[in-house]
Amino acid sequence: MLTLLLILLPVIAAVITLFSGERLAKTVALIGGLTTLGLAVMTWLQFDPAAGTQFGFKYAWVSSGGISFAAGLDGISLVLVLLTTFLTPLIVLSAFKHDYKKPASFYALILFMEAALIGVFTATDAFLFYLFFEAALIPVYFLAAIWGGENRIKVTFKFFIYTIFGSLFMMVALVYLYYQTPGTHTSEITAFYQLQLSPQTQGFIFWAFFIAFAIKMPLFPFHTWQPDTYTESPTAATMLLSGIMLKMGVYGLIRFLLPIVPQGMESWGMMAMILSVIGIIYGSIIAIQQSDMKRLIAYSSFAHVGLMAAGVFSYSVNGLQGALIQMLAHGINVIGLFFIIDIIYSRTKTRFLDQLGGISQSTPHLSIYFMILLLGSVALPLTNGFVGEFLLLSSVFHYDGWLGAIAGLTIILGSVYMLRLFQKSMFGPRSKWVEGFQDLTASESAVLLPLVIMVFWIGIYPNTFLKLTEPAVSQLLQLVNN
Amino acid sequence: MYPIILLSVLGVVTLFLGFSKSKNILLPATLLFLIIALIGNFVEWNKGPLLYFYDMFRVDNLTLSFNGIILLSAFMIVAISGGFQDNADSEPAEYYGLMLFSLVGAMMMVGFEHMIMLFIGVEILSVAMYVLTGSNKRNLRSNEAALKYFLMGAFATGFMLFGMTLLYGATGSFELSQIQGFASNMQQGSQSYILYAGLLLLLIGMLFKVSAAPFHFWTPDVYEGAPTIFTTFMSTIVKTAGFAALFRLLNTSFTNIYSFWWIIIALIAVLTLLVGNIGATSQNSFKRMLAYSGISHAGYLLIALTALSRPSENAIVFYSLAYSLSTICAFGVLMLVSKEKTIEGQPNEHYDAFNGLAKQNPLLAFVLAVSMLSLAGIPLTAGFWGKFFIFTSAAERGIMWITVIAVLMSTVGIYYYFRVIIASYLREGNMIKIRIAPFYQVILLIATFLTILFGLAPGIFDNLI
Numbered sequence: 001m002l003t004l005l006l007i008l009l010p011v012i013a014a015v016i017t018l019f020s021g022e023r024l025a026k027t028v029a030l031i032g033g034l035t036t037l038g039l040a041v042m043t044w045l046q047f048d049p050a051a052g053t054q055f056g057f058k059y060a061w062v063s064s065g066g067i068s069f070a071a072g073l074d075g076i077s078l079v080l081v082l083l084t085t086f087l088t089p090l091i092v093l094s095a096f097k098h099d100y101k102k103p104a105s106f107y108a109l110i111l112f113m114e115a116a117l118i119g120v121f122t123a124t125d126a127f128l129f130y131l132f133f134e135a136a137l138i139p140v141y142f143l144a145a146i147w148g149g150e151n152r153i154k155v156t157f158k159f160f161i162y163t164i165f166g167s168l169f170m171m172v173a174l175v176y177l178y179y180q181t182p183g184t185h186t187s188e189i190t191a192f193y194q195l196q197l198s199p200q201t202q203g204f205i206f207w208a209f210f211i212a213f214a215i216k217m218p219l220f221p222f223h224t225w226q227p228d229t230y231t232e233s234p235t236a237a238t239m240l241l242s243g244i245m246l247k248m249g250v251y252g253l254i255r256f257l258l259p260i261v262p263q264g265m266e267s268w269g270m271m272a273m274i275l276s277v278i279g280i281i282y283g284s285i286i287a288i289q290q291s292d293m294k295r296l297i298a299y300s301s302f303a304h305v306g307l308m309a310a311g312v313f314s315y316s317v318n319g320l321q322g323a324l325i326q327m328l329a330h331g332i333n334v335i336g337l338f339f340i341i342d343i344i345y346s347r348t349k350t351r352f353l354d355q356l357g358g359i360s361q362s363t364p365h366l367s368i369y370f371m372i373l374l375l376g377s378v379a380l381p382l383t384n385g386f387v388g389e390f391l392l393l394s395s396v397f398h399y400d401g402w403l404g405a406i407a408g409l410t411i412i413l414g415s416v417y418m419l420r421l422f423q424k425s426m427f428g429p430r431s432k433w434v435e436g437f438q439d440l441t442a443s444e445s446a447v448l449l450p451l452v453i454m455v456f457w458i459g460i461y462p463n464t465f466l467k468l469t470e471p472a473v474s475q476l477l478q479l480v481n482n
Numbered sequence: 483m484y485p486i487i488l489l490s491v492l493g494v495v496t497l498f499l500g501f502s503k504s505k506n507i508l509l510p511a512t513l514l515f516l517i518i519a520l521i522g523n524f525v526e527w528n529k530g531p532l533l534y535f536y537d538m539f540r541v542d543n544l545t546l547s548f549n550g551i552i553l554l555s556a557f558m559i560v561a562i563s564g565g566f567q568d569n570a571d572s573e574p575a576e577y578y579g580l581m582l583f584s585l586v587g588a589m590m591m592v593g594f595e596h597m598i599m600l601f602i603g604v605e606i607l608s609v610a611m612y613v614l615t616g617s618n619k620r621n622l623r624s625n626e627a628a629l630k631y632f633l634m635g636a637f638a639t640g641f642m643l644f645g646m647t648l649l650y651g652a653t654g655s656f657e658l659s660q661i662q663g664f665a666s667n668m669q670q671g672s673q674s675y676i677l678y679a680g681l682l683l684l685l686i687g688m689l690f691k692v693s694a695a696p697f698h699f700w701t702p703d704v705y706e707g708a709p710t711i712f713t714t715f716m717s718t719i720v721k722t723a724g725f726a727a728l729f730r731l732l733n734t735s736f737t738n739i740y741s742f743w744w745i746i747i748a749l750i751a752v753l754t755l756l757v758g759n760i761g762a763t764s765q766n767s768f769k770r771m772l773a774y775s776g777i778s779h780a781g782y783l784l785i786a787l788t789a790l791s792r793p794s795e796n797a798i799v800f801y802s803l804a805y806s807l808s809t810i811c812a813f814g815v816l817m818l819v820s821k822e823k824t825i826e827g828q829p830n831e832h833y834d835a836f837n838g839l840a841k842q843n844p845l846l847a848f849v850l851a852v853s854m855l856s857l858a859g860i861p862l863t864a865g866f867w868g869k870f871f872i873f874t875s876a877a878e879r880g881i882m883w884i885t886v887i888a889v890l891m892s893t894v895g896i897y898y899y900f901r902v903i904i905a906s907y908l909r910e911g912n913m914i915k916i917r918i919a920p921f922y923q924v925i926l927l928i929a930t931f932l933t934i935l936f937g938l939a940p941g942i943f944d945n946l947i
Contacts, residue, residue, distance in 0.1 A: 062867075062941045127870075134861040145908055153908050161896055164860075168889040171870075175877045175885065 002043050002055040003071045003122050006081060007115055009036045010088075014111035018104055026096055029107035033089030036114065040085040049075050049471050056124065066186040071122040075472035079324055079465055080121040080251060083331050086454075087243050088114045094339050094447045095236045097346065100147055106236075113139040113240055120248050126174050126187045129255075133248060134167055140240055144233035152232045159229040166215035166222070170252075173208035177260065192260050193479055199263045206264030209257045210272060217249035217305045220279035230298035235342040238294070242301045243335040247327045250305065253312045254320060254476070262480045265315060273313045273399065277407050279306030284413035288420065293341045293351045296421055297334065300377070303410060304330050310407055311392035315480055319395030320473045325462055326388025329376065332458075333385060336373035336451040340366065343444060344425065348433045353421065358430030363439040367426055369448040374422055376455040378415045384458035483534050483541050484522035485549060486589050489515065493582035500575020509565040512578040516557045519585075523549045537657065538596035545593040547799050548726040552588050555718045555806045556581065561925045562814050563711045571619055581715065584610035588723035592730075597646045597656040600727060604642070604691065607723060608635050611716060615708040627707025634690070634700045642687025648680030658735045666738040678742060685743070688731070692724035694750050694780050695757040702761070705773035706831075710820070713769070714813040717776045718806040725783050729798055732787060740790065748788040752887055754781035759894040768816055769831040771898055772809070775857060778895060779805050782872050785888055791878040797871035804856060804864035804936060807929045811853035814926050815846050818916050836902055837911025846916065847906045849926045856933045858899040859892050864936035871940075 013032025020028045043055060056072025073081065092110055100106045116139065119132030137160060145156040178187050180195050197205070215222040230238050258265060283303030290296035308326050311319035343366065344359065345351050360367040372383070379385035389411070397404025440448070458465065492515040499511055523546055526532065530542035560581065566572040587606025594600040612635065616628025650656060652674075653664040668674050690697040705713045736743060758778025765771040779801075786797045819836060820829035840847035856865035869892065876885045905911075918926075936942065 060941065061939070131861045131866075134866075138855075138860065138862075142907070145904070153904055157900065157904065160900070161893060164896055165893045168893060172873070172882070172885050172889055175870075175873050176882060178874070179877045 001057055002039070002046075003073055004057050006036065006039055006043065006085075007071065007119050007122065009039060010111045010115040010118065014108040014115065017111060018108040020104060022103055025104040025107050026092065029092045029111055030089055032111055033085075033092050033114070036118075037085040037089055040082055043073065044078060044082060044468075047073065047075075047078055047468070049468050052472075052475070053124065058124075061125075061128075066181075066184055067127050068125050068188070069128060070125040070188065071119070071128065072124050073122055075469040076251070076254060076324060076476075077121045079328065079469055080247060081118055083247070083328050084114060084117045084121065084244050086450075087239070087331055087335055090335065090447050090450060091236050091239045091243070093443060094239065094335075094342070095234075096443050097441070098234075100234070102146075106143070106147060109139040109143050110236060110240065113143070117244050117248070121251060124189055126178070126189050126192060126256075129189070130167070130171055130174055133170075133252070134164065136245060136248065137163060140237055140245060143237040143240070144229060147234040148237070149232040149234075151228070155225075155228040155232045159225040162222075162225045163215050166212040169208040170212035173205045177205070189255065192256075195260070197261065197263075199267065202261040202264035203267060206257065206261045206268050209252070209261070210268075213249040213252040213257065214275075214309075215249075216252070217246050217309060218302065219249075219306060219309055220275050220282055220302075223279065223283075223302050226302060227295050227298045230301075231292065231294045235338055239335045239338050242298070242338065243331040246301065246305055247331065250308050250312065250323055250327055253309065254323070258312065258315055259476055259479045262315075265313070265480070269313050269315070270400075273310055273396075273403060276306045276310040276313060277396075277403050279303065280310070280407055280410050281413070284410060284417065287417040288413065290417075291353045293344070293353060293421060293425065294338070296353075296417060297337050297341065300414070300417060301330070301334050303414070304334075304377075307389065307392050307396075307407060307410055310396050310403070314395040314399040315477065316395045316398060317470075317473055317477060318391045318398070320477070321466055321469060322388050322391025322395060324469050324473070325458065325465060326385075326392060328465060329384035329388050329455075329458055332451050332454045333373050333377040336369070336448060336455075337377065339444075339447055340370050340373070343440070347437055350433050353424040355433050356425040356431055357428040357434070358426070359434050359437055360426040361430055362437050365440045365445065369440070369445075369452055370422065370426065372452050372455055373448075374418050376459070378418045379411060382456070382459045384455045384462075386459060387462040483532070483539070484525060485519040485553065486539075486586050488519050488522050489582045489586050489589075492518070493579050493586070496582055497575055497579040500573070500579070505567065505574060506565070508574050508578055509560070509563070512560050512582070513557065515582065516553060516560060520550070520553045520557065523553060533595065535599075538599045539590070539593050540595040541593060544730075544795060544799070545726075548592040548722060548802070549589050551722055551799070551803050551806060552585060552592070552719050555722070555810060556585055556715075558810050558925050558929060559711065559714050559718070562810070562817070562922050564919070564922070569618075572617070577614065577617060580610040580614055584614075584715075585719070588719050591723040592726040594727065594730065595658055597649065597658075600731075601643065601646065603723075603727070604687075605639065607720060608639070608691070611712070611720065614712040614715070615704060617712065618709050621707075623707040624709065625707075627704045630700055630707075631704045638687045638690035638697065640687075641683050641690075645680045645683030645685070645687060648676050648683065650680075652677040652680055658730070661735040662738070665736060677739075681736060681739075681743065682746070684731070685728075685746075688724060688728050689750065692721055692728065692780050692783075693777050694784060695754040695777065696750075698754070698757060698777050698780075701777055702770050702773040705776065706767065706770050710769065710813055710817045710829075713773075714810055717772070717813075718809050721776065721780065721783075722802040722806060725780075725787075725798055725802060728787060729795070733790060733795075737790070744788055744790070747784055748881070748884055751781050751784035751788055752884065754778070754784060755888060755891040759891045759898075762898045763894060765898070766833060767831045768833055768836070768902055769820075771833075771901075772812060772816075775895070775898070776809070778891065779857075781891070782869060782888060785884055786872050786875045788884065789875040789879040789881060791875050793871055793875040793878060797868070797875045800864075800871055800936075800940070801868035804868040804933065807933050808853040808856040808863075808865060811849050811926055811929045811933070812857070814922070814929075815850045815853075818846065818918060818922075822914060822916055833901055833905050834909075834911070836905040837909040838913040839906035839911075842913045842915045845923070846918070846926075849930050850906060851903050852930045852933055854899040854903050856937070858896045860896075862934065862937045864933045864940070866937060867940035 053072040058070035061069040116136035123129035287299035311323040376383035379389040566574040590603030618624035693701040762774035823830040856863035859869040
């Protein structure tokens with residue numbers, strides 16, 4: 001029942017926000033987000049990692065078709081639900097300093113998005129998963145398209161069609177799998193795990209799933225929608241896209257691709273792995289060249305998600321655990337970085353590195369927060385990025401030494417573009433754009449402080465989260481290896 | 483059974499009401515008649531199957547569901563027609579009378595058990611539609627559309643009759659059950675060729691009516707030329723009735739020779755999808771786009787016919803309902819907007835007429851957006867489940883390739899459906915606040931509400947039929 005509440009609470013909050021009028025909207029949305037977070041934490045406290053899927057519910061939905069409205073939480077779901085509910089209030093809070101037109105709709109859409117994301121991470125019925133997977137697109141599309149930058153119409157349209165194109169293939173795969181289940185068919189995900197499919201079929205299904213999730217994350221070569229969309233969207237939408245929505249793809253790989261088509265993984269996994277590793281290097285190199293800060297972070301995000309996917313394709317405990325912890329870390333870091341860029345942009349009206357410089361002279365607080373998040377992102381030990389990246393690289397190295405070595409370059413390349421970003425914006429001679437630059441306001445610190453606390457928490461004691469996911473991950477791998 | 487008798491009588495009554503001084507009575511009277519017919523329709527729910535008129539007409543829950551969709555659509559369309567008061571040339575009594583008569587034809591097509599019944603139904607529906615298409619007498623485009631529709635329609639009817647004749651020649655009967663008996667025991671030989679030829683010609687006639695490619699050429703011109711209210715009527719009621727008739731035909735008489743016709747229908751379905759979707763992308767007129775989109779939806783429905791598996795029946799009913807609701811919303815909003823924005827006295831039906839709609843008219847923009855999302859098959863709308871059931875019907879039969887093509891084509895669909903959402907929400911335009919009659923507003927809201935309701939709970943219809 002708790003899961004149902006977790007999905008419904010943001011919906012209710014969104015509806016209240018929608019009708020709360022222009023003044024109150026943001027406060028209501030923040031309260032809604034925090035309440036959901038409280039509920040998620042409560043669920044966490046009652047959660048027993050060893051007990052499998054918990055707090056589930058199941059209602060007949062299309063009863064003649066065996067499709068049910070069913071969701072529940074296991075370790076993997078819980079961690080991602082925690083991430084979603086933790087980041088959403090921060091995203092709401094980060095938008096406070098902007099005067100968006102039609103604020104009620106703006107904040108309501110963020111909460112609708114949260115509901116859809118929680119739905120994706122908790123659904124235990126394949127078609128329910130699909131429904132949320134697609135439904136999550138609609139709020140973020142409107143967020144980006146209505147409140148975005150100059151080229152928003154064209155860019156978001158491309159994004160929308162691109163991602164829906166991918167998920168439709170997944171739908172064909174799901175419909176096919178559904179008809180392979182014995183007896184009166186069922187679309188429970190666990191029923192799909194039991195199917196015995198021929199290797200050739202597994203190959204087709206592998207690619208159908210791969211394309212859907214690879215476009216969402218995005219992986220090379222399906223990433224062309226991403227930099228433009230991240231750049232043109234308002235910061236809140238960019239945060240939703242990069243912080244949480246991207247994780248839908250990785251989650252899909254873990255939940256569907258690995259356990260349903262293990263043989264397909266065996267024959268095509270190498271290829272997928274190579275694509276992921278290309279993405280890591282390619283994204284990093286482009287990030288080094290960027291002058292637009294938002295684009296730079298977009299490409300860095302593209303590189304990071306490549307590493308997460310590579311970890312998943314290695315189908316080892318380390319790889320999956322690494323991917324999960326890295327999802328948390330990446331969500332936290334990337335949201336922090338996008339927020340800092342938003343702060344800089346709203347004060348200087350420029351995002352270009354060659355026009356910035358010397359901001360740190362007047363902003364001790366901003367500089368410290370920026371530095372910590374940035375170090376988390378380049379995976380310095382004792383920060384959150386380190387744990388994930390270490391586990392991921394070791395798993396890729398186990399899978400194939402050469403690929404591991406190439407993927408390892410991400411550490412060097414990552415520091416190059418990140419430190420370049422910091423140096424060019426914060427240090428050096430003070431440019432005319434940054435004159436009169438104020439340090440952080442209270443509400444800005446309120447967003448950054450929780451993020452920084454999490455950077456250290458995950459960096460110093462990752463076991464809080466690793467032990468949540470461990471039983472679920474080993475159970476999953478047992479399925480794959482059978 | 484009852485709605486056919488009721489509407490035949492009440493149609494005549496409507497014509498007589500036209501003699502009264504007060505023209506205002508016509509609209510409420512017609513709505514009342516339709517409600518009576520709707521109630522009459524569901525009196526026989528779960529009583530079936532019943533046979534009437536010397537076994538020529540069949541009433542079962544499937545018939546009643548299709549009739550229900552047809553009558554509900556008709557009610558909504560009549561409700562938003564506004565009484566035809568704004569044009570001095572119009573003859574409201576005749577329009578309403580013809581609409582009621584055409585519904586009789588549509589319902590005969592849904593429940594036919596005998597070829598003659600099918601023929602009469604098709605003709606009653608079509609002749610009424612020819613007239614209504616040309617009802618805007620002073621408009622050249624309307625006249626052209628009526629003439630085109632009539633000539634092509636008469637030609638298609640010829641094919642259909644020829645097909646029925648051959649079927650009679652082969653089987654010695656017009657009755658569906660007799661034809662089925664013959665088709666299942668038949669040996670290969672000259673007789674079977676006559677049967678095959680008859681079936682093909684009959685199919686051509688029917689596919690013309692539902693505007694499947696390559697028999698679709700009349701559709702864009704006729705849809706665009708006809709007054710929008712009758713275009714709505716055509717694209718919902720004629721299509722639903724046509725598919726109900728096709729389903730009954732193939733599902734009862736010709737199931738045993740499935741191996742002969744399935745590939746033909748499959749190829750026509752693919753061609754229809756391609757023509758409809760690709761044709762729609764290049765349109766600048768919203769109304770013409772909807773005409774092509776109507777073609778593409780015929781393609782999806784044909785997939786369910788191709789598969790003819792257990793979920794097909796449910797899929798066709800659900801899809802027709804979802805499609806009708808969204809289409810009525812789309813045309814309903816188009817009528818309001820195009821009336822406000824005219825170019826040289828003609829209503830502006832282009833995409834740019836919708837620019838900036840959301841700012842002044844958030845309700846209309848929302849109704850339009852939901853209907854477009856539903857037509858595009860985005861989750862949480864009825865249209866998604868319609869497509870989903872269609873795809874599952876094909877998967878149950880094991881025809882996955884057609885699903886892949888349909889999926890690709892739905893991506894194309896998103897492109898043109900979103901153009902109008904983008905225009906109304908994201909583009910700037912000098913839009914005034916459009917005044918909507920309260921009743922009109924209620925109808926649009928009900929249709930939108932139903933679209934979302936069926937999107938959230940598609941199981942409402944489970945085990946009904």
